[in-house]
Amino acid sequence: MSAVAAPAAVMLPAPRRAVDDADAVAVLPELWVPEASQWLSSSAGRMALEGYSWMQAVHWVAGSGLYQPRRHRSSGLRSFNATTVFIAQLLAELNPCFPGIEYLMRRTRLSKRIVNYHLAALRETGLLAYISKGTRVRGARAEASEFARMIPVEFDVALGIRTVLRDEAAPAYTRAVTGIAEAGRELMAKLGRKASRKLRRPRPKAPSKALLAGARAGADGVAGTAVSAGSRCTPMGGGAVGSSTAGITSLPPESKLASGESKLATRRKSKAKAAGRGSSGRQKLNAIGRRYQLGRELTEQVEWLRGCSVPRIAWVAQNVADAGWTATEVLAWLHLRGTAEKVYRGSGLLAVLLANAENVLDSPAKRADAVAQWRGAQEAQRRHDIEKVRAGRERYEGDWHLPESCAVHSEMDSAVAQLRSASRAVVQDLVDDAEGAGVTSYEVDDQELADIRAAAQAGLETGDTTLINDTVHGCGLEEAVRVYGEDLIRRAHQLDRFRRSSLSTYSYGA
Structure with missing residues (x-):
């Protein structure tokens, strides 16, 4: 139970012994909504008309202690905590309640898995109900889920709230409030004050200094012993310390002074190095991570692998991934092996082409040679395509080109020869006429x-x-x-x- 919601737990009114009292408040059982009842059409609660009344129900659930998810599943949240109330406050600001996971992650600075845990807690307590569930289809844009803010029926029973269905043809979640029991008025007022306050994002709890000192002493192999307030660290006070530490005090070497780096930066680097991270702070990939990275790159760069499942491609390429191959080296190997004209199943063809590849190209030098051959073939193909396009454009966009038929060529040559002989005969006749007339050539x-x-x-x-x-x-x-x-x-x-x-x-x- 969180510190924010703890005062609301003691404010649950005790049940009255009088059976004929209409304003009596009952003791409630455990609060749990199964997955089949987390939709608006199957929900037993009523829809909240605005965010203020819904936040009253959220604070009541947080302080009631009726939500115990560990009895039903082993993963997820252990209880309804302050972060769940903060996420509910973010949802109360949305109208319609159509939140995206990325939006909640940005506002809460939590991971996707933790945000989904808190949303599941709100659904399992009956505070949220699906109107439409979001889609997560590979290759398409993800759509967020749309929720309805609900007030669970346990809240109405605990506070003695009376509701009525004004239209018999309307669904049950449209019930309206008609009154409240006297025993629940004080608690309702306190919940209203809680709902009107704006909560800040809860900060993660830092370990205490005593725990850090004990852990550091345990790591050094020395037992950590707490020193009382009356004891002193010097022999003058007659404390528990029997020897002075002045004899082992030493100054830091000059190489450690004015290094330009703060102690915090040095501590962060040491933590990143201990956690297996590089100088950039990013965690290094293990064998499984490298397989998935190679599978993702292949689905993006190989045309006939687009749309294939990344986990399946990672499983097919696990041998070359474990051998340290990159996506470029795999592409070079596929070029050497050749591909089919029509691919029916990309993962199956990839499994056939990558068979025994890590044993054939078993050294980085051989893989580099294959990459060089592949790049040379790509450059030659590019030049061939350019020449082909240029020849096609010159052929179809030029003024006139010779026909390709040999028979047409021969006919054209004979026609040109006849024209030339005819023109020479005409010129010779003109020259003869001019000479006969006594005209000299110009x-x-x-x-x-x-x-x-x-x-x-x-x-x-x-x-x-x-x-x-x-x-x-x-x-x-x-x-x-x-x-x-x-x-x-x-x-x-x-x-x-x-x-x-x-x-x-x-x-x-x-």
């Missing part, structure tokens, strides 16, 4: 050739290759090289290829 001098090249150079500087391309298509590549030179022709081809690429955006002005 020769391009060096100045005009330089002007043409300057115009082509200016066009290339702005990204325009029209002049060179027209010359190539009209007169052929040999004549274009003679007029513009190989350098300008090569630059024009580079600009055209660069413009057709899907990985670049290039535009030129008029």
Whole structure:
């Protein structure tokens, strides 16, 4: 029984001997609500209309001593304590009563397991009832439970509270209060004063100095003996100490002075080291913890293991986890072994692939070599994917590409040859006609050739290759090289290829 709720226990009114007294208060049996009756539809209590009246019932349960959970189960709380009352006060502030476990953990600074113990105590005393139970589905968002604040029927019986169901069609938990016995009025007033006060978060009890001194003396192998107030520590007083400690007093070495660390920090480091923690204060994982850590990492990084149970994957990978493998090394081993195209059961496939893996790669050097091969294969695959995407984009987003059929290639080559022969015949006819008419051929001098090249150079500087391309298509590549030179022709081809690429955006002005 807690110190907060102890005064309420002695305020339970004793039963009157008169049988015909309607205001008599009965002695109550043990307070316990089974799990099947912890729902609103099956609860025997009545719903509290507001938090004040509900906190009156909470303080009464805390001080009554009727809740003895150890008679029904071996785990959980031993009694209804001050922390349970503080959590009930937090629940009284919520409307609707829809608390999250993380919220209660943050307000109380307790672990999830302890918070669930206190919520179970409130349900087992009839103070809380489920409206809807929260869900904890892996891969989905967790939903909190919604509770109804209830006043147990034992509270009404103990204080002589009379209730009535105003609507016969309404459920029983909607009963309303119509009066109270004279014997319970004083206790109700005291419970009201308790309910109106706000409790602070209970602090954990620190061990007394005498216990710490005794434990330290026991650890040193010396029996701890309490010294009375009248005894002295010096021989002058004639106390129980027979020898002076002045002869064994020594100053601390200079290495201990001005170290920059306080005694508290040094004590914390020593405690963390004794508890198996590292310099960061985090507890080191044991074999089971390493298995679960590896299983969790594999379910996150391996695509065909997503959605699998972490405990099952930890059990499958227990051999490699005990051998000190990391998730990266397991991925490298899976790359060397290869996987199936269609996976029906991820844990079964993983068990087959990891068979005898710890014996094949039995040294860190072998595992590092496997990781290097895996990373090299990943880089090669990445480059291959980039080239494939680039080729696809250039193929489907370019201006025009040669067909892949060899028959079409041959037809195109024959058609181009016919066009070239026809154009040469027309040019030869024009030359013959000009010679027959006495017209001399026009020769391009060096100045005009330089002007043409300057115009082509200016066009290339702005990204325009029209002049060179027209010359190539009209007169052929040999004549274009003679007029513009190989350098300008090569630059024009580079600009055209660069413009057709899907990985670049290039535009030129008029």
